[in-house]
Amino acid sequence: MNNFILGTAQLKNSYGLLNKKSKNKKEVFQFLEFAINKGINYFDTAPGYNNQNLLGEFFKLNRFSLKPKLISKIPSLSKIPESKKIDFIKKSINKTTNELHISPQVIFFHDPKDNFFLFKNFSIIEEIINDKGINNIGSSVYKKVDLQYLKNLNNISFQFPLSVANQEFKNYPFKKDSLLIARSIFLQGALINLNLKKVPNLLENSYKKYVNYINKNKIDALAMSINFILQQKISNFIIGIDNKDQLEKIIDHKYKKFSMKIEIEINQLFLKKSLDPRKW
Numbered sequence: 001m002n003n004f005i006l007g008t009a010q011l012k013n014s015y016g017l018l019n020k021k022s023k024n025k026k027e028v029f030q031f032l033e034f035a036i037n038k039g040i041n042y043f044d045t046a047p048g049y050n051n052q053n054l055l056g057e058f059f060k061l062n063r064f065s066l067k068p069k070l071i072s073k074i075p076s077l078s079k080i081p082e083s084k085k086i087d088f089i090k091k092s093i094n095k096t097t098n099e100l101h102i103s104p105q106v107i108f109f110h111d112p113k114d115n116f117f118l119f120k121n122f123s124i125i126e127e128i129i130n131d132k133g134i135n136n137i138g139s140s141v142y143k144k145v146d147l148q149y150l151k152n153l154n155n156i157s158f159q160f161p162l163s164v165a166n167q168e169f170k171n172y173p174f175k176k177d178s179l180l181i182a183r184s185i186f187l188q189g190a191l192i193n194l195n196l197k198k199v200p201n202l203l204e205n206s207y208k209k210y211v212n213y214i215n216k217n218k219i220d221a222l223a224m225s226i227n228f229i230l231q232q233k234i235s236n237f238i239i240g241i242d243n244k245d246q247l248e249k250i251i252d253h254k255y256k257k258f259s260m261k262i263e264i265e266i267n268q269l270f271l272k273k274s275l276d277p278r279k280w
Contacts, residue, residue, distance in 0.1 A: 003235065004239060005043065005236050006043050006044065007239060008049060009045075010240050011028050011049070012054065029058050031244060032058050035247060038251055041067065041069060043055065045073075047095070053099045055070070056102070068102060070102055071104055071105060071107075072108075073108045074114075075110055077089075077117060086124065089125065094132075103134050104134055106135060107129055107137055108139060109137075109139045115139050115146060115149045116149050119149035136155065138157025142278070144168060151175070153175075154175065156179075157181065158179070159238075160181075162232060163184060163191060163225065165206075165266065168272075182229060182237040185225060185226075186239070202279055202280060203280065205274075206270040222250070223255050226250070227257055228263060
C-alpha cells in the first residue's frame with residue numbers, strides 16, 4: 001500500500017480507543033525501524049503529539065534506503081492576537097523543522113477555525129513554507145462546512161475523516177490539484193475491534209449495532225475497512241498503529257472487495273453526531 005501514512009499520535013500518548021499504554025524511547029525506535037523495514041516511510045505528526053523531538057532524533061541517528069517523509073501541523077491560532085499570528089506561524093514551522101531535522105512535505109492548520117485566516121493570508125503563508133522547503137499547506141478538517149473558505153484555492157492540501165462509518169467526504173468535488181489525505185479510517189479502532197470494553201457514550205449505540213451487523217454477516221472488519229478506503233479518490237490515508245503485530249497484520253492481510261450494499265448499510269448504523277472524536 002504505497003499510499004499508507006503511519007500516524008504517530010499513539011507513540012508517546014494514550015490515544016484512540018485501543019491504545020492505553022505509552023512507549024519508552026527504545027520501544028518507539030524499534031517500532032519505527034520495523035515500519036521502515038516494511039517499506040513505510042511516510043509519517044503524520046503534530047506539535048501536540050509531543051513526539052517531534054523523538055522522531056527527529058530517530059531520523060537523525062538512522063540512515064535508511066527509504067528517505068522519510070513527514071506531515072506536521074500548526075497549532076490553533078485561537079488564542080494568538082491577530083497581529084502576531086503570522087509570526088506565530090513562522091516560529092511554529094521553525095520549531096517543527098528544527099525538531100524533526102527534516103522539512104515536512106505538508107503543514108496543516110490543525111484547527112478548522114483558522115481556515116478564514118489561512119484564506120486571507122494564503123499567499124503569505126505559501127511564501128513562508130516555500131522558504132522552509134515545505135511542498136504544501138493545508139487544513140485538517142472535520143466537516144464539509146470547514147471547507148467553505150478554502151475549497152476554491154489552488155495547490156492546497158486537506159486532511160479529513162473518511163471511513164465506512166463516516167462517508168461525509170466520499171466523492172466530495174475537491175479541486176484536481178488538491179492533496180487529499182484521509183484519517184480516522186478505523187474510527188480510532190472501533191471499526192476493527194469488535195470487543196471494546198469501554199466505548200464513548202455518544203458512540204455506544206452505533207457501535208453495538210455495528211458489531212451485531214459484522215458478526216451476523218460474518219464480515220472481516222479489517223478487510224472491509226481497508227477495502228473501502230482503497231476505493232476512494234484520495235492521495236493517501238493515515239493509519240494509527242500501536243504495535244508491530246497490528247502493522248504486520250494490516251500489511252499482510254488479504255483484502256477483498258465488498259458490495260456497495262454493505263457500505264451503505266454500515267454507514268446507516270452510525271449517527272452523524274457520534275462520529276466526531278472531539279465530542280467523545
